[in-house]
Structure formats: structure tokens, C-alpha cells
Amino acid sequence: MTHIVLLVQCLGLNLSAPLSWPTWVLVICSMLKRRESRRAVDYRLVALLQLLSTGLLAAQMEGLLASGLQLITVILALSGLLAHELGGVVSWAALLRRSLQLLLAALPLALVLFLFVPRVAPLWSTDLGPRGGAVSGLSPEMDPLSIGQLARSDAPAARVTLDEEERLNSNSYWRVLVHEQFDGRSWRHEDPPFPPRSGRGGPLSAGPSQWWRVEPSAIRMVPWDGAAQPVSTDQWISSEGELLMASSPRRPRSYRLQQGLSSVGWQQQQPQPRDRALPLPPDHLPRLQALGRTWRDQPKDVDRLAAAEAWFRSQPFRYSLAPGAFVDLDAFLFDQQVGFCGHYAGALAALMRAADVPSRVVSGYQGGRLVRPLGGSPYLDLRQSDAHAWVEVWLTGQGWKRVDPTRWAGSGQPSDPSIDAVVSAQAGPVPWWRWLQLQWWGLDLAWTRWWLGFDQATQAAWLQALFGEQLRWAGLVAVVLAAIAVGVGLMLSRGGWPGFHRDPLQRSLRLLKRFGVKAMPGESFPALCRRAGGLRPELALEFQAMAEAQQQLDHALLGRRQRQYQRKLWRQSRARLMVSASRSGRSARS
């Protein structure tokens, strides 16, 4: 059973991740070991291998479903361990109850350790995430055609939920990649260098948070709103305004961003020479270069941008995801004048550079569906069909400013029937299976927010809020809490051994002891009850009823209903006797 649950989880592993192979090996080893186990130490080792496999699986699969399966595996592995120690004395149901009881008993101490043991950053830089596997999403090279294909895909891209629900806006722009290299046809992205560890993570603030859950992709850059700051040290913002993650992009990732107190630096980052230059020979894209140069007459960059907008609006541009083949941007701008966001953004950025205004193309997501699940907070569901490209231009005094030229084309309304279909599919009523998926994602996001949100930064902020200036007392408080947790755990674990303490005979014998009646060697339980009835004649009938019910429960072949009935009779007579025993005890004390 435990191995089936483990195998189901292993099937979800990405085999290109370095951790996935040890996990598979451990699970297979534990299965083989289980087959040839004969001694106690072998069975114990199997249970430990199962727990170790579960820990490794937990490091690779963090979703709600995976976490649920991991919890089941831990309980089953613990049951296996206990089952051997008990040598089949109790039933599986009792074993499971005992495992849960032990787990609950260990949980207080585990939680104290979880909350108080200081989190440390990874000890060395090892990418334990997958290096391959199915991914979808944005590409570092923005060939206009790629976004057009992406816009037809309804695959999930990301989900975001915010502290302030009213800020969840389906018109927001979520930036991912900045493409600053232009080769005359496509815009390419250049990977920024890894900053030193000390340069990562922003100052902590009490601002509202965003929780993101993104699907596997081929790039390290993840969506964000361009304003918040990462709280984890394995995330940082590049000088171009990209949010990068140190962990592998080829697995579902979760992260938290927090609204920073300081303004975001990337918007004021001076443009590089490459943002300004249009490294093209004069005979390449001649018409585009000529048009851009005409705007150089304008003294201010704001005026040049306004001239470009006026020119776009004056032309009969149309939006289409199937515009046909282009020779180059000249053909798009001056001949066919049909395209989608990638074409408009690429063309405007090139025109602005020709007009000597630093510019670059940004790709990311825009739109999405606001989902209000039955469980969890509202969230924005971003699909690959929400992929979008826009332009950032450097305006003196304002910094990098977002411009979306797609909105200038045909009033920004798509005229292509295929994209109409995608949009209407998102806006219309959802099928039942999609509804279920959206509900599940709501729960998954709530889990992400609640469970995965507790990271190194959150722990530091939480301890700071709890202890303030007296942070040095945190260790002492943790030790005291750990001692209390151990006490609570011991109370819980000693609280009952379900398989034995539910035994009517043992419980009845304990009750009789309270009346001062102890079984003599060779004395049967009914005889003991008769003796007790002789000592307390007023309770003789109750003793007899308890004995009869106990005999039925322990020795008679009873159906389920009959067993329940006899158990009820036994409970009733025992309860009445307990009341009498309590009264006797009180009167004896007084």
C-alpha cells in the first residue's frame, strides 16, 4: 500500500532533476527490501527508506495533492514500523489510529522546531531541479511568430493571488522577459549575470504580498508586476526589471513578492548603449529607418513617442494572429499592416531606436481570468493565451515607460476569428471539468500561500514581530516551548493505546478496581462481577449487565448491528457504575 502511494508520486517526477533518480532508486530498493525482509531490522529499514523517499519527494513536489499523498505515506510508513513492533496483536484500523496518535504527538515539537530553528540559505549552489521536461511559455528570443503560436494555447501559465483582492486586475501587465538585442528580425534576450548572494532579496517591509504559482518553463524569469520585491534570497531583480529565480525553472514553482517601501530601481536604470543603438546597415529596413529619422526633428523624446503613436493611429493597422508571412518589419509597417502584439512591439521599439529614443521589447502576460473559488482566496488565472508583448521607452525624467502599441491598432480590438474564439472561451461559461480544475487551483494556491509562504524571510519577519528588540530571548522561548511540546506530545501518546484500551474487559477490570474488587487467580469475569454485586448489592444488576455485555462482545459471534447494540449496553452499564464509583470516592474523601 505504502509503495503504491510512493510509486504514484514518483510517476509525477521530472527525470531530468538530479533528485528524481535517488528518489526512484530508494523507492525501488525499499520495495525489494520489503520482499526479502524476514528480520525486525529489515522491516524497520524498509519503513525508514519509505520515510526518506517521502522527504525527497516533498522536496520536488510541493502542491496540495502531492503534500496530501506525502502525509498518507508518512502515516502508512509509521504504521508499518509499529505493525512489526506489535507482531500483529492489533488490527490495521487500530494501527492507523496509533500511527496518527504518534504523529499528532510528535507534531507539537516538530512545529516548534519548524517555527524557531533559524532557516539558512542553501549551503552551496546546486541546482537540484530538473533540466529538461515538457515546458511551455515565453521564449528568450522574441520571434513575433512564437507569441502568435503561444496565444493560441490554452495551457495554464501562472496563478497569482494578492493580499488586497481589489488590486487583482485582469488588465494588469505581468512582465517576464526583456528583449534588448535586435538583429533586424527578432528581438533577443540576454541572460543577466548571477548577482552575489548578498545582493539578493530586498529590505523587509510590512507591505501587502503576492503569492505566485507558475508552471514549468524553459527560462529562469518569472512573472511579476514590476513593482513588488522578492522576499526569498533565491530570487532577485535584474537591472532590466526581470525577476529571476535561482531554482530550476522546469518544475512548478511558488514564490512570494512583497510591496517594497522603496521605489523600484530598474525603472530609473540608465539605458545602455545597446538600448539606444539600432545596429543595422542603412540599406536594411530602409523605410523603417527613414520614418524613425524624421521624428528626430522633435526636440523631446516624449514628442517623438507621440509622433509615433499618431503615425500608428493614422494607418489602417489590423490585429490578427494569422497575418501571413512577412519579409521583414518594413513589409509589416508599410505593406501588409496586419499583425499581433509581437509585430507591433517589435516594430515600435525599432522605430524608437531609429528616432534615437532608447527602447526595448518586453514580453509577459496581460489579461487572465479572475477566479473566485469556493475555497481559498480569489486569484487571477493566467494562460499561455494571455502572453503579450509591449515596449518600454526611456523618457528623460520619467525613466523606462511602458507603451503598448497593440492598443493603437484598430482600437486594440482583435479582428482574428481564432483569437476571438480563445477570448470567448475564457469569458464564457466554463465546462464542469474546467470549473473543478479552477476550484482545485484555488485550494492549491491557498495551500501555497499558507504553507509555502513560510520561508526564511517570513520567519525572520515573524520572529521580529514576536520579539521585537528582545530577539535574543527567542532561543530561550523556543526551548521552553519545545519542553511544553514534548509534554503535550507525551500526554497525547500516552493517552491511549487504541487496540488495548478499547478492550471492554480491561476497562471493566479497571472500573472494578475503583470499587476495590480485584480479580483472583482463576476467577472468571462474570464470577468477579457476581462477587462485586455481593459487596455492593444495590449495584448487583449493573455489574451483571456489564458482565453479560462483555461476555457477548468478547466471545459471541455477533453481526455489526448486534455488536454495536451490545457495546451500547456495556457502555451504559459502565457509565452508571462509574457515576456510582465517583460518588463513593467523594463520600469516602469527605
Next chain:
Amino acid sequence: MPSPEFCLGLRTLYIIPSRFGMVWLATAALLLLVAIQTSSNSTFLIAFLLLGLMFLAMFLTHDNLQGIKLRCGESSPGFAAEPIHYLLVLDSPTPRQRLQLRFQGQLPHQLDHLEAGETRVVLSWTPGQRGWQVPPRLLLDCVAPLGLFICWTRWQPPKPQLIWPARRRGPVQDSSPHRLRDGLDEWNDLRPLRPGERQALVDWAGVAKGRPLQVKLFRDPGDAERMLSPSAGLPWDEALEHLAERIWQLHHRGERYGLKLRGRTLAPASGIRHRDACLALLALA
């Protein structure tokens, strides 16, 4: 007179992590390392759960032995150099999980479950010498419920057990004195009761002492009647061992025999009581 009780408590119990516990601890450390490297909260929690379970197991394993009272029971005599049984009584106020008992250097006896109340446990040990002997030190240990800690106690059972000389084939001085016949009213052996056998043959006296239901075996003592004494020229203990073997054989053949040893004489007779009396005389000679 009941033998003194030995109560297992904080002063008499010892506990250390078992080898499996050390592996468990190493696994928790490995999971912590993975959790740090991957910043995985679930792995952190599993690692801390392993640590929490280990810490709890220390108390639970100790609890499993604490409060048990040990005392010696009435043990039957046995031959030296052969495994014999020693009766122990365990008195526990609550049910206990798997325990293991053994005399030092002997095979362990496992108790899968110890019910509340008194439990009689028969342990075997192999005495080396005749006479009143105490068994080696008792080792009672348990690793339940998780096998992470081993908790144990050592106790020297104070009650000695009568050990007859080891049985060894060899010469004995055998004479045939004046024959006495006691008739068929003496039984010379016991065997388990079979269904349908007469109740009158059951050894009720033994049942009252807690032994299982057994049937007395009667044999015609026949004409053989011997008086045994140690063979001359042999070391004393070796001569006694030959006598023990001879007495055992004669008893099983149902013959009547007597014993003359260092001025003490046991008149020829047969039966278990006579055999035990002869062997006891050898043990204490």
C-alpha cells in the same frame, strides 16, 4: 517465602539509541540538508517530525519497562550442563509491548505482548555446577514502540535453583540388597493427558501447583532391585555424574533402586519422588 521483588524504575533502567535510531537520526540530518538546499517546507517538516518522533520514542520506550515488577517463581530442579527452566513472574499494572528477556549468555525469550497483571515466564539457562545455583544475571530489554531506543535492565535473580549433577554414562557400584515390594500404587512418570482418559489418573496435585494436566504412568516394578553407590577410584564429581545417569535410566525402566552415599542411605523404591530425592542427595553431596 516469596522472593524479593525488583521494580523497574528510573534508577534501574538504562536507555541509549539503538543502531536503527542512529540511522534514523542520520536520515533526519540528510533530509534537513535536502530541505535547506531546496528550501522545501514539507521536507523541513518531515525531518523535524523524524526528530520529534525520536525524542518521543525515548520516553515511550522507557515507559514500556518502567513500573514492571520482577520476582522469582518456584523452579523445578534440573541437570547440570543441560538447559533447564527458571520461572520468573512479571507483574505489570498496564499492558506492555514487545519485551525480550534472557539470562546472560543464553538464548533470548520474546514476549510479544505483556498483559496487565501477573505473567509467568519460563527462561532457560544451562548451569555448569551441581548444588544450589543462582542463574546468571537477567537482561530484560525492549525497543518498542519504534525501535529507535533500546532500554534495558540487569537483575540477578536471588532465588537459587537445585541443580543435579550432569548426566554421564559410566561405572557405578551396583549391589542387590534385600528386595522390598511396594506394589502398584506408586507411579513413576507423567505424560500429557489425552482426550477420553480416566480422570482418576490425572496428577491433580501437580495441577494445583500450576502444572498442566498430566497423567500418572504406573509400571510394574518387576523383580529388579538395586542399591547404587559411587564407583571407587573415580573423581567424586564424575562418580556422582555416573550415578545421576544410572538413576535416570533405572527410573525410566521402572526399576526399584536405592542409593548409598557418604553414610546416607535411601532405601530402594521407585517413582518420581524417590528419583528426585536421590538426585537431590547427589546434588548436595
